[in-house]
Amino acid sequence: MDSAPADAPVAIGGRLDPATILGGYRHGTYPMPAATAADIEVNHALYEDSVASGATVVLDSPLPDPYALVWWSPDPRPVIPYGGLAKARSLMKLLRNRLTWTTTANQDFARVLAECRRDRVPEWLTTELCEGMMVLNELGWAHSVEVWEDDELVGGAIGIGAGEVFVLDTCFHRRSNASKVALLDMEHRLAGAGVTLLDVEWDSDRSRRLGAGPLPRHEFLATLARGSDPIPLAGGVEPARRLGFLRTPG
Structure with a gap:
């Protein structure tokens, strides 16, 4: 987590099953799912550069678009x-x-x-x-x-x-x-x-x-x-x- 971004999602994609949600909280991250297509587009606009640089990790996901789910761990x-x-x-x-x-x-x-x-x-x-x-x-x-x-x-x-x-x-x-x-x-x-x-x-x-x-x-x-x-x-x-x-x- 040392190299994870401070003010952008640490990851996108993944799942929202109970085990994954709990695992996120237990490791200091929390999910912010996008409810609409417009919200997903906003995530693209805001975080594509962080993903492209490798700072934000892309998780394996069943979602059609991994930007529909972002995971945060702000610093501080x-x-x-x-x-x-x-x-x-x-x-x-x-x-x-x-x-x-x-x-x-x-x-x-x-x-x-x-x-x-x-x-x-x-x-x-x-x-x-x-x-x-x-x-x-x-x-x-x-x-x-x-x-x-x-x-x-x-x-x-x-x-x-x-x-x-x-x-x-x-x-x-x-x-x-x-x-x-x-x-x-x-x-x-x-x-x-x-x-x-x-x-x-x-x-x-x-x-x-x-x-x-x-x-x-x-x-x-x-x-x-x-x-x-x-x-x-x-x-x-x-x-x-x-x-x-x-x-x-x-």
């Missing part, structure tokens, strides 16, 4: 030390004093995934990727958190991890702050699981607001290599209010 990697997810004072106050939500884990993975997929542009959560993630949830690798307002699902998050690294893969909200609560709940439910890093995959203003900072790829991969077992997520119905008493270390 945006990560949050475990426990360091941002805990804004205003949100903590809302949780303690006003929000009456409850949270669950892995109660409705399929529905959270569908909500995360809805209205996303570009649509990287394709049907094939979602089917693979469903299998990984059944096998204990991928997890969901649900945020409920009475019986209504108002937010949620999906994550997947191995060893010391847990990926905060995607989230959604149907009420203000519900996705933030889902992520906080997910972090809290990982307590005692041995997680040291939360991987947010993409650097962005939002990821920085969550508390992410850059980690050189070789350091990220070294942390990832220290463990390979699936990461458990504590279950049960919990009051979201309990999260309002959390503090960011330091």
Whole structure:
């Protein structure tokens, strides 16, 4: 991975079966399938030079066009030390004093995934990727958190991890702050699981607001290599209010 591009896909092509998806995550790469022909053409325009130079590897693939699936491993990697997810004072106050939500884990993975997929542009959560993630949830690798307002699902998050690294893969909200609560709940439910890093995959203003900072790829991969077992997520119905008493270390 030392010679892999920092800001282009490390590979194109391959498959989206559950074993390949999991293998990608366990080796520090994640898939971004193209949902439309237009998306595939964009990938051609952006990455053909990297492929031609040999920097981006072309994987054996059953796909008619390998540019329909790209694999990323950015350098540096945006990560949050475990426990360091941002805990804004205003949100903590809302949780303690006003929000009456409850949270669950892995109660409705399929529905959270569908909500995360809805209205996303570009649509990287394709049907094939979602089917693979469903299998990984059944096998204990991928997890969901649900945020409920009475019986209504108002937010949620999906994550997947191995060893010391847990990926905060995607989230959604149907009420203000519900996705933030889902992520906080997910972090809290990982307590005692041995997680040291939360991987947010993409650097962005939002990821920085969550508390992410850059980690050189070789350091990220070294942390990832220290463990390979699936990461458990504590279950049960919990009051979201309990999260309002959390503090960011330091």
